[in-house]
Amino acid sequence: MLREHYLLSDEPFATYASYVGAVGAHVVAKARSMGREATLAALRASGLRGHGGAGFPTGIKWSTIHGHPCATRFVVCNAAEGEPGTFKDRYLLRNNPYATLEGMLVAAHVVGARQVYFAAKASFARELDRVRCAVEELRHAGVLGTIDVHVVAGPDEYLYGEEKALLEVVEGNEPLPREPHYPPYERGLFATPTSPNPALVNNVQTFAHVASIVRLGAASFRELGTADTTGTILFTVSGDVARPGVYELPAGVSLATLFNEVAGGPFPGRKFRAALAGVSAAVIPADRFDVAADFGSLSRAGSGLGSAGFVLIDDSRSMPRVAQAVARFLFVESCEQCSACKHGLGNASRALDELFVPGKPDRACVDRALGGARSAPQGNRCYLPVQGAVVVPSLIHGYEREYAPARAPERAATEPWLIPVMVDFDEATRTFSYDLEQPHKMPNWTYGAPAKPTAPPHAGAAV
Ligand SMILES: Cc1cc2nc3c(=O)[nH]c(=O)nc-3n(C[C@H](O)[C@H](O)[C@H](O)COP(=O)(O)O)c2cc1C
Ligand code: SF4
Numbered sequence: 001m002l003r004e005h006y007l008l009s010d011e012p013f014a015t016y017a018s019y020v021g022a023v024g025a026h027v028v029a030k031a032r033s034m035g036r037e038a039t040l041a042a043l044r045a046s047g048l049r050g051h052g053g054a055g056f057p058t059g060i061k062w063s064t065i066h067g068h069p070c071a072t073r074f075v076v077c078n079a080a081e082g083e084p085g086t087f088k089d090r091y092l093l094r095n096n097p098y099a100t101l102e103g104m105l106v107a108a109h110v111v112g113a114r115q116v117y118f119a120a121k122a123s124f125a126r127e128l129d130r131v132r133c134a135v136e137e138l139r140h141a142g143v144l145g146t147i148d149v150h151v152v153a154g155p156d157e158y159l160y161g162e163e164k165a166l167l168e169v170v171e172g173n174e175p176l177p178r179e180p181h182y183p184p185y186e187r188g189l190f191a192t193p194t195s196p197n198p199a200l201v202n203n204v205q206t207f208a209h210v211a212s213i214v215r216l217g218a219a220s221f222r223e224l225g226t227a228d229t230t231g232t233i234l235f236t237v238s239g240d241v242a243r244p245g246v247y248e249l250p251a252g253v254s255l256a257t258l259f260n261e262v263a264g265g266p267f268p269g270r271k272f273r274a275a276l277a278g279v280s281a282a283v284i285p286a287d288r289f290d291v292a293a294d295f296g297s298l299s300r301a302g303s304g305l306g307s308a309g310f311v312l313i314d315d316s317r318s319m320p321r322v323a324q325a326v327a328r329f330l331f332v333e334s335c336e337q338c339s340a341c342k343h344g345l346g347n348a349s350r351a352l353d354e355l356f357v358p359g360k361p362d363r364a365c366v367d368r369a370l371g372g373a374r375s376a377p378q379g380n381r382c383y384l385p386v387q388g389a390v391v392v393p394s395l396i397h398g399y400e401r402e403y404a405p406a407r408a409p410e411r412a413a414t415e416p417w418l419i420p421v422m423v424d425f426d427e428a429t430r431t432f433s434y435d436l437e438q439p440h441k442m443p444n445w446t447y448g449a450p451a452k453p454t455a456p457p458h459a460g461a462a463v
Contacts, residue, residue, distance in 0.1 A: 002096075005212045005221050006232055007205070008248045012095045016137040019098040027211045028143050031106040034214070039110050040066060043210065045218035047230035051088075052078055052161075052203030053280060053307045054383075055229070055295035058210075064185045065111040065200045074189045074199040075113045076170060077104050077207055079120035079127070080154065080161035083278040084329065086309030087422045087432065088234035089204035091246040093127040096208070097134040101149070103207030105138075106214055108147050111200050115148050117170050117189075121160065122153035123423070157445060158333035162382045163201040176335050177382040203307075205234055225251035229294035233308050237263040238420055238432050240270065240314035245430050252297075256289040259312060270314040279326050279419075280306045280387045282394035283313075303394075311420050318414035319402050323395035324352040325417045325439075327373065330388040332441050340378035341385040342443065347372030348392055355403065356412050366396060366403045 002009045002022050013019040020026065031039045044059030065073055077100065081089040093100065104116050118135075120128055128151060135149045152170050159165045160175035163184050169175050170189060178187065188199030209231055213221050222230045229251035235258055238244045242264030249258065259265065259272065266272050272286040281304030284291070291301045298305045313322060331345035351368035354360040373392035376385035396403060402411065421435040440448045 004216060005209075005224055006248055007092055007099055007208045007212075007234065008095050008246075013098060016098055016134065016141055016143075019096065023212075023215060025215045026143070027102045027214045028105045028109070028145075031109050031214050032145075036066065036110050036112075039106060039214060042213055042218045043110075046209075046213045046221045047218075047227075048206065048209050048213065048221070049229055049295060050203055051205035051209075051233070051307065052163075053083065053278075055305060058202065058206055061185070061202070062107065062110055062200060065198050068185065068198045070196050070198055071112070072195055072197045073111045073113045074197060075104055075107045075111065075116040076166065076184070076189070076199050076201045077116070077118045077204060078161060078163060078166055078201055079118060079124070079131075079204045080166060081124075081204070081307075082121075082156075082158045082161045082421070083280065083307045083309055085236060085238055085276065085278050085311040085420045085422070086307045087236045087238075087425050088246050088308065090124060090127050091236075091425065092204060092208060092234060093130055097127075097130050098138075099208035099211040100204050101131070101134055101138060101207075102143075102214075103202075103210035104149075105143065105147060106210050107200055107202070107207065113200070114146065115150065115189075117150045117152055119152040119154055119160075119166050119170055121156055123156055124153075128153055158329075159335060159382070159384065162384070164382065166201065167199060176337060180381050226292065226294045226297075228252075228296035229305070233293065233305075235293070236307075236309040236422075237312070238309070238422070239275075239312035240267060240272070240317070241265070241312040242267060243430060244432055246425070249293075251294045252292045254290055255284065255293055255310070258293060259289060259310070263312075266312070266314050270316060272312055273315050273317060273319070274313045276311040276313065276322070276326075276391075277303055277306045278309045278311075279329060279391050280304060280383075282390050283322075285398065317417065318411060319395055319399040320352065320355055320411055321414050321417040323369070323392060324349075324355070325419045326395060327352050327369065327388065327392050329419045329421075329438070330384060330392075332438075332443050332445075334376075334384050334443075338378065338380050338385075341376050341380055344372045344374070344376030344378075345385060345388050346443065348376070348388065352392075355408075356414075358408070358412060362405050366400075370396060 048058040049055040154169040157175045164178040165175040184199040184201045188197040275284045295305045327349040331349040348369045351365045424433045
């Protein structure tokens with residue numbers, strides 16, 4: 001069963017035939033018969049925004065490529081999903097890979113691309129398998145037409161998900177973001193001095209929404225969600241919460257409803273302290289959970305929707321431990337192309353580590369952490385250090401008392417917080433599992449000592 005404009009079915013679609021049977025229409029054929037301009041107009045009218053993190057209007061992005069003077073264009077699906085606390089793309093691909101593939105084929109039609117790429121991590125074996133099988137089904141059903149679909153299995157690095165780094169990986173290179181004046185719509189794939197070959201890069205979920213917009217129209221899509229963020233959102237809720245999972249709800253639901261009613265609230269005897277929206281926006285204190293979950297409302301509330309992955313933190317947690325883990329993640333996962341980034345985030349990470357070393361902590365640690373995080377975005381090719389400059393200070397301000405030198409012994413006794421880089425979700429037990437190697441990852445992307453079998457600090461199984 002698939003409700004109008006929803007992406008997740010009660011039961012995963014086993015075959016393309018069962019998907020078409022449930023939704024009742026061949027979307028790609030419909031888009032081809034509507035023509036490029038009309039399809040693009042429907043997308044623009046839908047108000048769809050990108051679900052990869054920034055919420056950029058999808059219709060505007062497609063129009064830019066559509067109107068580009070270079071005749072060679074590409075379509076690329078960003079399935080690298082590496083934001084801590086986010087599992088929605090993988091969940092969607094397991095349940096319904098067809099909507100995403102249809103959206104990619106509609107995009108190829110609208111922007112005039114002959115080659116489309118689906119780029120995920122090699123470690124996403126189950127999703128890659130599902131997508132490869134789905135592509136073959138679409139080929140046999142005659143849906144691909146003259147379009148070539150390539151499936152790319154890339155590295156595990158966080159930066160792979162950054163769109164300019166993603167294009168580098170598709171070209172066979174390391175996941176290192178290109179210079180900022182080369183956005184994908186200006187320099188796409190396999191460019192030459194005379195042919196920039198613009199690429200349309202969208203997230204898995206963004207492409208999936210396109211399918212129902214073409215099938216059912218923009219007007220009914222706009223009826224779901226808010227004027228700011230139309231349609232549904234796939235929320236990942238994890239951390240210190242009774243019923244973690246991936247939930248599809250209309251945009252605009254309040255965080256309080258999502259966390260307390262849908263995801264079951266805090267563990268017995270515990271209270272929520274805050275929620276992290278991945279590591280790309282400021283932490284949201286629990287007394288602000290009455291905010292609507294859409295891009296505009298969360299931005300006005302001083303945070304952001306990002307990729308709608310929310311990690312709950314309860315009153316058993318130490319906020320300095322959360323700050324330590326977040327700063328280290330961003331430091332380790334950054335690259336060395338822009339010198340201020342690794343330097344600033346490294347200073348922030350080391351200063352926060354010192355807070356837990358007996359005899360070391362003083363007020364200067366906190367100042368160095370703030371200064372380091374804020375100095376990281378300089379001449380930056382990508383948004384990663386900007387995330388650090390926002391999220392790290394947000395985990396200090398408002399929680400200052402926990403950073404006081406007088407609290408050092410109490411702080412040192414707290415458990416390290418595991419950054420929730422998700423590796424799997426067990427539907428039967430509603431359990432996320434996390435990457436226990438991440439704390440051992442070095443800033444040069446090699447690994448130190450093998451992982452010790454420590455229990456993750458919040459609900460979830462270790463792998
Ligand atoms: C460090 C970093 C990591 C990112 N990781 C992802 C990711 O895993 N998946 C994704 O779709 N977008 C990711 N993004 C955002 C992409 O760069 C890009 O904005 C997005 O794929 C565009 O798709 P959309 O318009 O459909 O949102 C990341 C951005 C940054 C700066
Ligand atoms: S801003 Fe940081 S992470 Fe991004 S490319 Fe530059 S050094 Fe690498």
